[in-house]
Amino acid sequence: MSNEPIALGEALASFDALWSPRIVTRVNDYDVRVAKVEGEHIWHVHDDTDEFFLVLDGELRISLREPGGERTVRLPRGAVFTVPRGTQHKPSAPTGAAILMFEPTGTSTVGDRHAEVPDHVDATTGHALGSR
Numbered sequence: 001m002s003n004e005p006i007a008l009g010e011a012l013a014s015f016d017a018l019w020s021p022r023i024v025t026r027v028n029d030y031d032v033r034v035a036k037v038e039g040e041h042i043w044h045v046h047d048d049t050d051e052f053f054l055v056l057d058g059e060l061r062i063s064l065r066e067p068g069g070e071r072t073v074r075l076p077r078g079a080v081f082t083v084p085r086g087t088q089h090k091p092s093a094p095t096g097a098a099i100l101m102f103e104p105t106g107t108s109t110v111g112d113r114h115a116e117v118p119d120h121v122d123a124t125t126g127h128a129l130g131s132r
Contacts, residue, residue, distance in 0.1 A: 008034060008056060011129055012098050020122035021101060021109060022129045031105050033126050038096040042121055043088055044111035049104050051083045058097030063090045 011024050011034050019041055021033035037060065053060060053075065060075045065088040075081050083089045110123045117123050 006129075008100070012036060012056070014130060015127075017122065019109070019120060020124065021126050023126040024100075024129050026105060027102075029105055030102055031107070031126050033101045033103070035099050035101065036096070037091065037093045037099060039094070039120065040092040041090055042110060042115045042117060043090045044114035045088045046083070046085055046103075046107065047112040048085055049107060050085050051089075051107075052080065052102040053083070053091075054078075054080045054100040054102075056098040056100055058093055058095060060097045060099055061092045061094070063092070064088070 006024050008024070011022060015022055016036070018036050018038050021035035023031045023033050025032045034056070043063075043065075053062070055075045055077050057077055059077070060079075061072050062075065062081060062083060063070060063072045064083065073081055106125050108123065108125055110117055110121065
C-alpha cells in the first residue's frame with residue numbers, strides 16, 4: 001500500500017471493469033475498496049461482517065431481505081449505508097455508480113452464501129489498485 005495520498009477519481013479512472021473492486025488502502029485489518037458498478041449484483045450474505053458503502057458518484061440501490069420483509073434503500077451521491085452482518089442483500093445501480101466500501105481484508109464480494117455468480121460479477125477479495 002502507498003504511504004502517499006490517493007486521489008479517488010484517479011483510482012477509479014485506472015480501471016474499467018464493473019463489480020470488480022480495487023483496494024486503494026488498508027486500515028488495520030480492513031480494506032478500503034472502490035468500484036464502478038452498473039446493473040445488478042447478486043443476492044448474497046456476509047455472515048460475520050457488516051458491509052459499509054459510500055456512494056462517490058451516481059446512485060446505488062441496495063435491496064435487503066430482513067425479518068420484516070424486503071425493502072430497497074436508495075443511496076444518492078454522498079450517502080452512506082451499512083448492511084448488517086447476516087443480512088441478505090443485492091446491490092444494483094441501474095444508471096451506474098462509483099462506490100467506496102470498507103470491509104475486513106479477505107472479504108469476498110459475493111459473501112459467504114450467494115446466488116449463482118453471473119459473468120458480469122467478479123467474485124474476488126479485491127484487486128490491487130493499478131490492475132485492469
